[in-house]
Amino acid sequence: MGSTDWKLPDHQKIAKNKVVGVVVLDGWGEYKDDQYNCIHTAETPFMDSLKKNAPNRWRLIKAHGSAVGLPTEDDMGNSEVGHNALGAGRIFAQGAKLVDFALASGKIYEGEGFKYIKECFETGTLHLIGLLSDGGVHSRLDQLQVSLILEDFDNFVCLGPLGIILCNAEYLSLFSIYLFVQLLLKGASEHGAKRIRVHILTDGRDVLDGSSVGFVETLENDLEDLRKKGVDSKIASGGGRMYVTMDRYENDWDVVKRGWDAQVLGQAPYKFKSAVEAVKKLRAEPNANDQYLPPFVIVDENDKAVGPIVDGDAVVTINFRADRMVMMAKALEYENFDAFDRVRFPKIHYAGMLQYDGELKLPSHYLVSPPEIDRTSGEYLVKNGIRTFACSETVKFGHVTFFWNGNRSGYFNSELEEYVEIPSDVGITFNQEPKMKAVEIGEKAKEAILSGRFDQIRVNIPNGDMVGHTGDIEATRVACKAADEAVKMIIDAIEQVGGIYVITADHGNAEDMVKRNKAGDPLLDKNGKIQILTSHTLQPVPIAIGGPGLAPNIRFRQDLAGGGLANVAATVINLHGFEAPKDYEPSLIEVTDS
């Protein structure tokens, strides 16, 4: 945007030059106090005191559904959409929604990306690689499926293979134009794909553990339908998302390599004739779960892998979310690549569901244009001279940099910014080390605050989320305590320099660790055991402001009951002493006369 006026007007009532500490507690929502609320049951004296002691400076904000650009109010928040909203100050239609629209309108098949992969359909195989679940965080199974038929316009109900999906009005107007929605598998085959291989990654993180079996069965049924229509379509390989392919921020390339070996080379420690059998058998191993299933390939009667990726094939990574697909995209696209030995680098036509990195333009071909998240608060502030420090450990590092800056890697101005990544533990599940690197993040942030070199210090503290995803309640309590201690360290430093703090979260997770019925009571499985919730939640998140630099007459506005994460950017800009851009969601704060 060449014509952007980057100069922010001075705020009429809020002074400049205070150090502002912005802390994002990952996966830290607000929910009723019971034994499955790990934030409540953990010792979190610092966060508790904020809530208790300054009611005008503590409130809840929305972090899911339409408040963060997701298709429906049933969509839980996640780190990508959460940090995008926090950093950009506006609500953008996010990947999940954009793909829905592109599929519903059929535009996906008219775009450059689809045309590019279609060039291989005559003689090559179309490979689809991605997360197989209806979690809606990285991908959605119904976007892959063969049919979704709108049957009942009056009641706004879409019937699909997965059951009933309620459509909101915006969706309905699009759906109503297209009675039969062509989804990716069906659409690709109708547009000429003759041979399709799906490389599945099982979830259990954005959905219940154990649900992978049902998703694989659903996909198998769809592929069976396609086979009846003469399309040679099969599942070719698989593995658990956290152990195969979906690493992020280059924490552990072995994860991507395991996927590469299975998907591209057709090699894996486990071989099965069917994916349903694979998932059932591998899940039966002690301590096995959907997130960490080992890699497997599907083989034919001669024990030969049914779907390695070879020269002349087309490949689509079907995830719309960026962070856990960037590494695979690099492996599939970059000629020069040394993160691991690819053994074979097939000449393929590769497209992402979306373009995952706007700065790297990666991948160069994609089926759906990503949201154009421009003019983020980070860019405005840096352009107005705010010296910015951002830090987290590897597994969340990109959240306060890449996602915060609208899915762009790199600095806006390397002279004014410093981004510090603390290496995360590798090769463990985080319930084994629930304190993670919270203290180290706290130390780095403290150092940055006390150094006098920065005006904004921005951190993500991952514990509640990363340990919450393991479903280990005891460990999640330890995680929440560690996060609380890290926040206190940072805020103590803010106190020392007379600064201001903003503490919030990107979505819920640790505050509810059990699946519940509509009345909010825990659900039991068929053995009478509670069903552990490893995923995020629909709960709101807290935001607290304070610090000696915050004038006594600044408080949260009382008239913004529906405020959400996107309102935080204008709030932070104000606290730096500037007015926010006019099209930003309104600031949460007001300056009273007294």
Ligand SMILES: O=C(O)[C@H](O)COP(=O)(O)O
């Ligand atoms: O990628 C993940 O770890 C989960 O799917 C979502 O968690 P996040 O949105 O907090 O990263």
Ligand SMILES: [Mn+2]
């Ligand atoms: Mn998160």
Ligand SMILES: [Mn+2]
């Ligand atoms: Mn998470």
